[in-house]
Amino acid sequence: AQSVAQPEDQVNVAEGNPLTVKCTYSVSGNPYLFWYVQYPNRGLQFLLKYITGDNLVKGSYGFEAEFNKSQTSFHLKKPSALVSDSALYFCAVRDSYSSASKIIFGSGTRLSIRP
Amino acid sequence: SQTIHQWPATLVQPVGSPLSLECTVEGTSNPNLYWYRQAAGRGLQLLFYSVGIGQISSEVPQNLSASRPQDRQFILSSKKLLLSDSGFYLCAWSLQLFGTGETQYFGPGTRLLVL
Numbered sequence: 001a002q003s004v005a006q007p008e009d010q011v012n013v014a015e016g017n018p019l020t021v022k023c024t025y026s027v028s029g030n031p032y033l034f035w036y037v038q039y040p041n042r043g044l045q046f047l048l049k050y051i052t053g054d055n056l057v058k059g060s061y062g063f064e065a066e067f068n069k070s071q072t073s074f075h076l077k078k079p080s081a082l083v084s085d086s087a088l089y090f091c092a093v094r095d096s097y098s099s100a101s102k103i104i105f106g107s108g109t110r111l112s113i114r115p
Numbered sequence: 116s117q118t119i120h121q122w123p124a125t126l127v128q129p130v131g132s133p134l135s136l137e138c139t140v141e142g143t144s145n146p147n148l149y150w151y152r153q154a155a156g157r158g159l160q161l162l163f164y165s166v167g168i169g170q171i172s173s174e175v176p177q178n179l180s181a182s183r184p185q186d187r188q189f190i191l192s193s194k195k196l197l198l199s200d201s202g203f204y205l206c207a208w209s210l211q212l213f214g215t216g217e218t219q220y221f222g223p224g225t226r227l228l229v230l
Contacts, residue, residue: 034218043205043221044159090159094217102149102174103219107158 002027002095006106013081013113021076021089021109023065029097033074035065038088038108047089050074061085081113117142121206121222128229134179134193136225138206141187146208148189149219150181153203165189166211201229 003026013019025031032051036044048059055067065076076089088110094103118141128134140146150162161174163181171181178197182190189206204225209217 032217036221041203041224041226043223044207046218046220049218088157102161102164103217105159 002031002093002098002104004091004093004104004106006089006091006109008109009107010110010112013111015083015113015115016080019078019081019085019111019113021091021111023074023076023091023106024072025074025091025093026072027093027095027097029095031067031072031074032094032096032103033065033067034092034094034103035059035063035074035076036090036092036105037061038090040087044090047076083113083115086111086113117208117220119206119208119220119222121204121225123225124223125226126228128196128227130198130229131195134191134196134200134227136191136204136206136227138189138191138222139187140208143187143208143210145186145211147211147217148183149207149209150189150191151205151207153205153224154201159205162191196229198229201227203227 005024034049035047038044047063048057050057050067058064063078065074067074088108090108091106092103120139147166149164151159153159164172165183180192206222207219209219
């Protein structure tokens with residue numbers, strides 16, 4: 001069975017500081033990992049994904065995520081936060097062994113960047 | 116390029132009334148299609164997904180149903196709405212490309228309020 005956990009409901013960061021949003025996962029096979037962002041009253045926007053290869057994945061809006069197989073983690077990072085980064089962030093996983101065409105989403109982490 | 120549409124954007128319905136939400140995708144063929152519900156601005160609950168016309172997989176037993184009458188059309192329905200059906204309904208699509216993780220792309224959502 002596949003699962004994903006976002007241990008923090010909320011992350012607060014000052015503008016200009018680095019940010020990290022945590023994600024851990026559990027799969028039977030190899031993981032396909034995703035990060036999405038949601039602004040108020042909008043659909044989810046795809047940020048980045050890890051399929052295979054380089055453990056550091058770069059995505060939209062200056063975000064990046066690091067795949068760590070030993071810690072089963074895929075934390076989202078940005079070197080310098082912007083107020084406009086304030087939003088709800090979702091981590092998601094799909095097990096490569098799964099025949100079903102679906103991914104599992106975490107519960108979401110609300111990121112708040114203060115000026 | 117591909118686009119995904121949902122309508123209506125907002126809907127207020129009385130308890131016991133029927134429901135029909137529509138989702139269409141443009142610019143691609145034979146997509147996987149998904150319906151999610153998001154309650155209280157947090158986690159996503161997968162309701163239904165479809166890998167082809169007339170093929171519907173239900174994830175959660177409830178008073179909702181889904182249909183896929185055309186390749187790029189996905190409809191969410193109910194014969195009698197409950198108060199608990201209130202929420203933000205999101206449609207998503209992905210390409211059926213084995214081994215790529217099948218990134219999902221989301222529509223703008225429909226906010227449903229059942230009174």
